Amino acid sequence: MAPECPCALHGAIRRARSWAASLIFVAVVFGPLIALLAQTGASARAGDLGDASSLLLADRQAVLLGRSMGLAAGTALAALLVGLAVATVLWGWRRAPWSHLRWLAVVLAPVPPYIHGMAWMHASAVLSRLLAARGLAPLPFRGWGAAWFVGTMAQLPLAVGLALIGLEMVDPAQFEAARLLAPDVQALSDIALPLSAPFLAAGGALLFILGLTDYGLPSLFAVNTYAMEPFAEYSATSEPARAFVLSFPLLVLACVAVFYLQRALRDAASTRARGQRSAGVALSWPAGLRAIHLGALLTLAVHIAVPAVALATVIASPSGWLETLRLARGEIGLTTRICLITSVLSLPLALIAAERMRATGSAGRIWRVMVGLPLAVPASLVGVGLISLRQHVLPPALTDGSSLLVLAALARFAPYAALVLLAQMRRQDPLLSDAARVMQTSPWQGWWRVRLPLLAPGLLAAGCIVFALTAGELGATLALAPPGHATITMRIYTYLHYGATDEVAGLCLAMVLLAAVAGGAAAWALARGPRRAGVGGGRSDD
Amino acid sequence: MIEVRAVVKRFGEVPVLEGVSLELERGASLGILGASGSGKTTLLRIIAGLELPESGEVLMDGRVVSRRGWGMAPHRRGLGFVFQSPALWPHMTVAGNVSFGLRSLAAPEARARLGRIIEDTGLGRLEQRYPAQLSGGQARRVAIARALAPQPEWLLMDEPLSNLDRAARDEMLALVEHIVAESRAGLIYVTHDESELERLACRVLRLTEGRLIGDETR
Ligand SMILES: Nc1ncnc2c1ncn2[C@@H]1O[C@H](COP(=O)(O)OP(=O)(O)O)[C@@H](O)[C@H]1O
Ligand SMILES: [Mg+2]
Numbered sequence: 001m002a003p004e005c006p007c008a009l010h011g012a013i014r015r016a017r018s019w020a021a022s023l024i025f026v027a028v029v030f031g032p033l034i035a036l037l038a039q040t041g042a043s044a045r046a047g048d049l050g051d052a053s054s055l056l057l058a059d060r061q062a063v064l065l066g067r068s069m070g071l072a073a074g075t076a077l078a079a080l081l082v083g084l085a086v087a088t089v090l091w092g093w094r095r096a097p098w099s100h101l102r103w104l105a106v107v108l109a110p111v112p113p114y115i116h117g118m119a120w121m122h123a124s125a126v127l128s129r130l131l132a133a134r135g136l137a138p139l140p141f142r143g144w145g146a147a148w149f150v151g152t153m154a155q156l157p158l159a160v161g162l163a164l165i166g167l168e169m170v171d172p173a174q175f176e177a178a179r180l181l182a183p184d185v186q187a188l189s190d191i192a193l194p195l196s197a198p199f200l201a202a203g204g205a206l207l208f209i210l211g212l213t214d215y216g217l218p219s220l221f222a223v224n225t226y227a228m229e230p231f232a233e234y235s236a237t238s239e240p241a242r243a244f245v246l247s248f249p250l251l252v253l254a255c256v257a258v259f260y261l262q263r264a265l266r267d268a269a270s271t272r273a274r275g276q277r278s279a280g281v282a283l284s285w286p287a288g289l290r291a292i293h294l295g296a297l298l299t300l301a302v303h304i305a306v307p308a309v310a311l312a313t314v315i316a317s318p319s320g321w322l323e324t325l326r327l328a329r330g331e332i333g334l335t336t337r338i339c340l341i342t343s344v345l346s347l348p349l350a351l352i353a354a355e356r357m358r359a360t361g362s363a364g365r366i367w368r369v370m371v372g373l374p375l376a377v378p379a380s381l382v383g384v385g386l387i388s389l390r391q392h393v394l395p396p397a398l399t400d401g402s403s404l405l406v407l408a409a410l411a412r413f414a415p416y417a418a419l420v421l422l423a424q425m426r427r428q429d430p431l432l433s434d435a436a437r438v439m440q441t442s443p444w445q446g447w448w449r450v451r452l453p454l455l456a457p458g459l460l461a462a463g464c465i466v467f468a469l470t471a472g473e474l475g476a477t478l479a480l481a482p483p484g485h486a487t488i489t490m491r492i493y494t495y496l497h498y499g500a501t502d503e504v505a506g507l508c509l510a511m512v513l514l515a516a517v518a519g520g521a522a523a524w525a526l527a528r529g530p531r532r533a534g535v536g537g538g539r540s541d542d
Numbered sequence: 543m544i545e546v547r548a549v550v551k552r553f554g555e556v557p558v559l560e561g562v563s564l565e566l567e568r569g570a571s572l573g574i575l576g577a578s579g580s581g582k583t584t585l586l587r588i589i590a591g592l593e594l595p596e597s598g599e600v601l602m603d604g605r606v607v608s609r610r611g612w613g614m615a616p617h618r619r620g621l622g623f624v625f626q627s628p629a630l631w632p633h634m635t636v637a638g639n640v641s642f643g644l645r646s647l648a649a650p651e652a653r654a655r656l657g658r659i660i661e662d663t664g665l666g667r668l669e670q671r672y673p674a675q676l677s678g679g680q681a682r683r684v685a686i687a688r689a690l691a692p693q694p695e696w697l698l699m700d701e702p703l704s705n706l707d708r709a710a711r712d713e714m715l716a717l718v719e720h721i722v723a724e725s726r727a728g729l730i731y732v733t734h735d736e737s738e739l740e741r742l743a744c745r746v747l748r749l750t751e752g753r754l755i756g757d758e759t760r
Binding site: 173174176177178180181182190191284 | 594613616621633
């Protein structure tokens with residue numbers, strides 16, 4: 001405990017500082033939504049929304065929403081099942097000396113879904129040409145089935161990561177106690193899975209909501225999903241309020257998903273750090289499960305190999321690829337700048353949120369909801385909200401195209417950074433920073449010399465992930481579409497309309513590489529971090 | 543019979559066990575003393591099959607169950623293991639935890655066995671509680687009941703009394719003594735506290751610098 005400070009002023013200043021920090025987070029992350037809400041309220045009072053409710057309840061929309069939910073549930077379920085199978089294999093390797101390499105399975109997670117979509121379209125086109133050369137019918141790779149399949153592939157790395165985190169949250173001693181009494185499968189099915197089930201369910205809810213709010217990938221396969229509606233309405237009418245009303249069902253579903261997410265985050269935040277344990281004995285699975293594992297690992301390999309190979313083969317030559325990149329150097333430069341600024345700015349926001357999320361009681365709950373909710377807000381709403389902010393609130397200095405893109409990316413991705421930091425904090429022995437709190441000569445010293453260095457790997461990882469996510473941001477970027485400020489994603493989208501496949505593939509490949517490098521760096525930082533920082537000073541038995 | 547033959551174990555560069563050998567007749571009771579970090583837990587985990595030796599062998603009833611690169615699955619060794627922490631499964635009641643190892647039995651027999659062990663360990667009124675609703679001493683009794691329920695031939699205990707207060711320790715010691723005698727299981731009891739072994743073990747070995755020394759018979 002810090003000694004009681006005699007002067008009340010000190011406490012008041014500290015509280016004011018804490019409130020100011022919270023307000024900054026809320027303003028940046030929720031500003032666009034709040035602006036939309038305000039504008040919708042104003043429009044409703046002015047009677048501009050007269051037909052909005054009929055618009056919302058139209059049959060066509062109900063059917064569309066139902067189908068979109070079906071698609072999102074289908075992809076989330078498939079991705080989670082395959083992801084769980086992969087994760088059990090990886091989990092079994094947790095004690096190998098190279099165990100941190102397992103996280104490589106997750107590096108493609110920040111690749112935006114529409115890039116998977118384009119890669120698979122290329123792949124199916126190549127396959128169709130081969131089939132046609134043999135006089136066979138081309139592949140009908142369109143529609144809901146294709147959208148489901150590619151959506152599953154796109155969600156696979158995230159699903160693997162979530163399932164692996166869920167399994168790693170299981171106390172090794174509890175699992176070993178079961179191994180002594182029953183075969184490994186039973187220890188898995190009766191102990192490890194039930195213990196990680198709440199986290200897995202929350203992961204499924206997250207995948208569902210990410211799928212439901214993404215329109216980029218389905219639209220590539222000529223599938224119209226509900227997530228497109230608010231954006232289409234806004235494009236047609238330029239009225240932010242109508243877009244907001246149309247996203248209402250999505251927001252309600254998002255809130256339900258966030259409820260589960262919040263509880264899982266609480267569990268994740270309160271799980272204690274565990275020391276690195278002994279090498280242990282390899283798990284042995286029955287033949288049936290081994291076959292499932294093999295299938296899942298092959299699927300994982302396919303989800304990486306097909307995009308990589310498909311994109312690489314479309315590119316005529318390495319020099320052609322370099323030429324594509326050279327021609328796009330303006331976009332690449334702008335994108336890099338936006339990504340760098342966003343990832344640096346997201347870190348203080350993430351720190352604010354991550355520390356508060358760990359609190360017990362209602363304060364912690366509110367913060368976990370506040371971090372979970374933005375993950376579920378449709379990207380186009382953030383864009384539209386920023387437009388109404390620009391009209392009414394933002395200082396002129398922040399209204400140019402690239403500032404808006406930074407603001408949009410911050411609102412969308414700062415919460416991801418907070419989650420990464422939370423994960424990093426969870427893996428540290430709380431006694432390490434408690435000791436600093438007791439022994440520090442000033443709060444600043446404790447923070448700078450102990451807590452920040454302990455968090456450094458988490459900060460690095462969070463920054464990398466925000467960088468990669470920002471590079472691939474599409475939903476808000478399209479809504480904002482600042483004139484004269486083309487990013488790589490916008491370039492890809494425009495090229496796509498002209499059907500210039502060589503350029504598209506070249507830029508997509510660059511994106512995949514970038515996401516892989518950023519994701520790999522993040523995985524490396526997170527995997528190495530706690531060991532260097534010494535979890536609890538070695539091994540502990542409980 | 544358990545035989546440990548010249549078992550060597552290292553973690554990276556750090557040698558932990560450097561040729562540990564041990565022979566125990568069925569039903570015998572052995573205490574192993576050693577300072578913290580001397581490798582006691584590692585030795586028990588190797589016997590249980592949770593860890594494999596770098597070289598050397600572990601035999602049970604004349605059969606090799608562990609050697610370099612191969613080990614019989616832990617649950618097929620007929621051992622009970624009480625860890626240093628209770629490691630109860632939080633999603634199961636006390637009854638669920640204890641009967642986990644009884645699934646191969648027919649239901650009526652499993653129920654009878656559960657009833658008996660619950661009574662022997664004094665857990666009568668706690669059966670339907672979850673681990674979060676137990677005190678430290680109660681949780682340890684559940685851990686012991688869980689280990690003994692399948693009637694193992696050997697019970698391995700790894701400092702089962704750490705973090706308990708004086709009164710709870712005495713109570714637990716008495717319980718362990720009674721219940722081990724009752725079950726006729728052999729006992730390997732690991733501790734850094736010599737006083738715990740006075741009544742439990744007829745043979746005491748010391749683990750220092752990776753070797754077992756000083757066979758005392760009482
Ligand atoms: N997984 C591991 N990695 C590295 N060192 C380990 C590991 N497990 C145990 N050790 C080391 O082996 C030694 C013996 O550990 P342990 O068997 O737990 O001792 P005890 O139970 O007697 O306290 C200690 O020095 C410990 O640090
Ligand atoms: Mg020990």
